[in-house]
Amino acid sequence: MIRVVLLGTGNMAHHLYDAFSSTERVQVVQVVGRNKEALKHFENTSSDFGSIAQADIYIIAVNDLSISTVKQELTEINGLIVHTSGSVPIDDLKPNKNIGIFYPLQTFSKARKVDFWTVPICIEANSQENLNLLATLAKTISHRLYEINSEQRKTIHLAAVFANNFTNHLYDIAHEICVAHQVPFEILKPLILETAQKVQSHPPSSMQTGPARRNDTETIAKHLEQLGNQKQKEIYTLLSESIKENYGEKL
């Protein structure tokens, strides 16, 4: 039985709490947060960062910029302290003796349930013993465990900005185009899903299609005319150029 304290009450804390609650091998002994309303979702809660329960692992699941603030409260603690961020280095948890990272690579929001078993968990620690403990913890909730150092994690976080944040923004532009021309966005949803499903089993470059991929300058020109918005024109032009360059290289 691994005893865990969760610090934070946001999206990550919710999803971790639900995942840990579904296994007998983990006990969430306390959830600590400053937000009393948000604490109501959990059991064994406290809003006093000064009196934290005994545990094997302390998971700091607060905004990246607040990780070091919350960490100040944990200087007396001997257990393993980890955070869940893709971009904060492990060294930010020093000078504590037992430190690590427990970064679930997924996009969480309270509105959607996620099957945690499919979520890749990136772990890192300052000793083999601590790494083993994190691996044991990760395996209680996920089938996908990766040992990733802070340098690699920075890479993953950057790649995730393209694969998630920017991709979602393209969906948003597609949505705007539909709304502007009274076409239901609904109609694009199967395409969006299939596009994501294709790269589950094929390299994205082999799945590239469209006017830029076949250098169809006539369609590209027509599309640019159709776009009402200057930023959208710029994005269309830049991404088309980038596809053309890539495809040119690969020929």
Place this chain on the structure above:
Amino acid sequence: MIRVVLLGTGNMAHHLYDAFSSTERVQVVQVVGRNKEALKHFENTSSDFGSIAQADIYIIAVNDLSISTVKQELTEINGLIVHTSGSVPIDDLKPNKNIGIFYPLQTFSKARKVDFWTVPICIEANSQENLNLLATLAKTISHRLYEINSEQRKTIHLAAVFANNFTNHLYDIAHEICVAHQVPFEILKPLILETAQKVQSHPPSSMQTGPARRNDTETIAKHLEQLGNQKQKEIYTLLSESIKENYGEKL
């Protein structure tokens, strides 16, 4: 029983053929193509565009630029002639008397099976009778039928470039970043899928996250430093600006 002739042997023809073959209500009486190797996948084939079988509907499923060429072979035909393109106007099928569009909005490749029942089919025709016939045909293979005029179809095609072609290119950039830093692309796949799944039930704007969304200039600067490639830096900058603008407006 609707009798169909398919013209073309590419991705679209394959998927339509498989879908029609699974229903008793449609009979593909002939597949006509210039590519003899590709014709082997089908039954009742011909490579002679000059002797086309009698049918109710003739579906031209060749490259956009060749639609008008293939159409030349069909001047003597009385049945309904349609093409499957998102961007070619219906008027390009004139002066035939019975013309229309049968545009399945999905990304097809021979390597992947698609559940056609979920594919939105956009139909348009030059008469109510022809439209009814296309609706009947569409309903034999899909639950999602949309009556869409050529103007709206242009909008949808443009939106699809963002939702499919450009999105796939972002996956490709994420892939390149991973490869350049020896991180397995594998690790991003659940994130890619969940990002697409989220917008099946939520508007994309409500799902936007990331450094640009929260105007985290420090992370943005670090990411730009990390990117090795000039085009990638430009794309990162432009999409971040665009997100910031959108989010600023919506505040």
